[in-house]
Amino acid sequence: MGNLVAIVGRPNVGKSTLFNRLTQTRQAIVDETAGTTRDRQYGKSEWVGHEFSVVDTGGWVVNSDDIFEEEIRKQVLLAVEEADVILFLVDIKNGVTDLDAEVASILRRSNKPVIVVANKTDNNELRYNAPEFYGLGLGDPYCISAMTGSGTGELLDLLVSKFRKGSSEIYDEHLPRLAVVGRPNVGKSSIINSFIGEERNIVTEIAGTTRDSIYTRYNKFGFDFYLVDTAGIRRKNKVSEDLEYYSVVRSIRAIENSDVCILMLDATRGIENQDLNIFSLIQKNRKGLVVVVNKWDLVEEKSSKAIKVFEEAIRSRMAPFVDFPIVFASALTKQRILKVLEEANQVYKNRTLKIPTNQLNEELLPLIEAYPPPSNKGKYIKIKYITQLPNGRVPSFVFFANLPQYIKDPYKRFLENKIREKWNLKGTPINIYIRQK
Numbered sequence: 001m002g003n004l005v006a007i008v009g010r011p012n013v014g015k016s017t018l019f020n021r022l023t024q025t026r027q028a029i030v031d032e033t034a035g036t037t038r039d040r041q042y043g044k045s046e047w048v049g050h051e052f053s054v055v056d057t058g059g060w061v062v063n064s065d066d067i068f069e070e071e072i073r074k075q076v077l078l079a080v081e082e083a084d085v086i087l088f089l090v091d092i093k094n095g096v097t098d099l100d101a102e103v104a105s106i107l108r109r110s111n112k113p114v115i116v117v118a119n120k121t122d123n124n125e126l127r128y129n130a131p132e133f134y135g136l137g138l139g140d141p142y143c144i145s146a147m148t149g150s151g152t153g154e155l156l157d158l159l160v161s162k163f164r165k166g167s168s169e170i171y172d173e174h175l176p177r178l179a180v181v182g183r184p185n186v187g188k189s190s191i192i193n194s195f196i197g198e199e200r201n202i203v204t205e206i207a208g209t210t211r212d213s214i215y216t217r218y219n220k221f222g223f224d225f226y227l228v229d230t231a232g233i234r235r236k237n238k239v240s241e242d243l244e245y246y247s248v249v250r251s252i253r254a255i256e257n258s259d260v261c262i263l264m265l266d267a268t269r270g271i272e273n274q275d276l277n278i279f280s281l282i283q284k285n286r287k288g289l290v291v292v293v294n295k296w297d298l299v300e301e302k303s304s305k306a307i308k309v310f311e312e313a314i315r316s317r318m319a320p321f322v323d324f325p326i327v328f329a330s331a332l333t334k335q336r337i338l339k340v341l342e343e344a345n346q347v348y349k350n351r352t353l354k355i356p357t358n359q360l361n362e363e364l365l366p367l368i369e370a371y372p373p374p375s376n377k378g379k380y381i382k383i384k385y386i387t388q389l390p391n392g393r394v395p396s397f398v399f400f401a402n403l404p405q406y407i408k409d410p411y412k413r414f415l416e417n418k419i420r421e422k423w424n425l426k427g428t429p430i431n432i433y434i435r436q437k
Contacts, residue, residue, distance in 0.1 A: 003052040003163045004252060005045075006079035008107075009089035010072060010099040014119040018089060018146040019043065019056040022156075042252065042281060047156040050163060053256065055083065055249055076103050080110040082249050085162045087155075088138065092118040092129050096136065104136040113162040116141040117155060122148065176348035177215065179228040179254040181282070182264030183274040187294040190331035191264065192227060195341065223341050225348075228258045248277045255281050259351065260288035260344045260427070267295045267310075267328070271317050279318055286394050288347040288428045289324045292340050297330040320413060323420050324427045347427030353395055355423055360386045360397070363422050364415070371414065376406035383407075384437055396431035404434040 005022075007015045023043030041056045057075035079086050088107060090100050107114045118130050121143040133141035142158065144151030180188045195218065215226040255261055261282045265275055282289055291314060296302070307328060315322040325343040329336040364386055373381040381403050389396040397419065401407060412432045419430065 003050070003084040004082060005052055005054050005085050005087060005159065006083035007054065007056045007087045007089060008076050008079050008103060010097065010103070013089045013091045014146045015056050015089055018087070018117070018119065019054060021146050021149060021152060022054050042284070047160050050160040052163070053252060055079070055252070072099065072103065073106065076106045078249055080106065080112055082253070083112065084164060085159060086112055086114045087117050087159070088114050089117050089119050090133055090141070092121050092126050092143065095129060095132050100136065104138055108137050114138050115155070115158060115162070118143045119146050121145050121151065176225040176260060176345065177228050177258045178225055178260050178262060178344050179258035180262045180264065181251040181254055181278055183272070183278065186264045186266045187331045188264055191292070191294065191337070191340070194331050194334050194337050195227065221338060223345060225345070228254050248274065248281065251278050251281060255285050255287060258287060260290065260347050262290050262292055262340060262344055265291060265293050265314070267293045267299045271314060276317060283321060283429065286429045288351050290340060290343045290347055290427060291324060291326045293326065293328045294331055296328040297333050297335060321429060323425065343427070350425050351394055351428040353423065353425065355388050357387045360388065364418060367418050373407045373411045376403070379403055379406065381406050392431065394429050394431060395425060396433065398433045398435050400437040401434050402437055404436055407434045
């Protein structure tokens with residue numbers, strides 16, 4: 001189970017600088033998907049073999065200069081509710097402000113591990129200001145400079161020492177794990193209830209996998225899988241639902257712990273930014289995707305033309321990844337609910353598809369010869385051989401070429417499209433690597 005680290009603090013203490021520093025090593029790898037710049041607030045990080053996710057709570061507030069205490073308080077409460085470890089950032093040049101004191105009082109009441117990070121310690125003289133932060137009642141302040149990176153190594157050592165030891169998972173590795181995600185009030189619990197039906201006895205809950213994700217084993221109608229249910233669906237949330245980023249942070253765990261995500265959209269509201277934020281979390285984590293347009297029973301115009309328009313709108317907003325199933329359903333009337341499960345099941349199978357090397361080469365090499373990569377600086381680029389990596393989390397293909405550095409993204413997309421045309425990889429991301437022959 002991945003650990004989630006939240007960065008909290010008032011504006012201008014350097015939250016996003018620290019965020020970038022913690023995630024930069026991985027960001028390059030994670031950001032292969034286009035369009036992920038709008039969510040700089042979530043990234044993955046790794047330190048001495050520990051992988052974890054980082055959330056910058058400040059990144060979600062629109063005009064962050066004039067945030068009021070109320071907004072910051074909500075962010076801190078959200079962090080307390082969702083994160084495993086909290087980094088509380090303060091500014092060593094300013095000392096303790098009223099707002100810092102207020103944040104500290106919320107953090108002291110939580111039972112979460114908190115590390116006070118005194119940022120902007122750009123020279124040793126400034127260290128003498130650090131003792132003031134003992135007054136926050138949260139233990140030793142750690143002096144760092146997120147700008148220059150000094151002190152961040154020690155901070156990371158301390159951080160990973162505070163992670164919970166993952167409990168042993170007691171679920172069956174070979175069954176798909178499905179997560180239902182989407183923004184508030186889109187019908188997530190209704191669809192889970194209509195999957196499960198009233199016959200609760202078919203559902204065996206595996207609690208205790210971790211305190212925050214419950215895997216619900218589902219086997220009926222010939223399906224057998226786990227529903228990843230983050231405990232948040234069960235309890236009424238303490239933090240008010242109106243926060244833009246609320247549902248995004250909520251979704252992180254469910255997405256990370258699943259194989260295929262069922263992303264719910266509201267037919268009556270169209271596609272909103274929050275939907276796209278959740279979509280890009282799914283993309284960043286390279287998970288399978290089924291889009292469900294819920295509340296279809298409430299839409300006046302249900303013609304096939306209306307469906308086509310809606311589908312095109314969804315795919316164009318989510319491009320360049322467009323090869324995923326879209327199901328128009330209603331959790332309320334149970335219309336096409338089984339179709340959702342069939343599609344999710346198929347996407348899981350597509351993720352695990354293994355294509356024999358000889359097939360790949362027979363199908364693709366002639367196409368590549370007909371449309372070779374554009375030559376660069378007068379040099380001809382030749383792709384000689386293709387193979388699928390044996391154990392990727394998603395289907396990953398290696399193309400061996402004489403000059404891999406000259407093959408650019410548009411051509412990689414061409415290759416991806418050709419693979420998708422020949423084999424059913426609907427709903428799953430795929431990786432394309434070009435290597436030196």
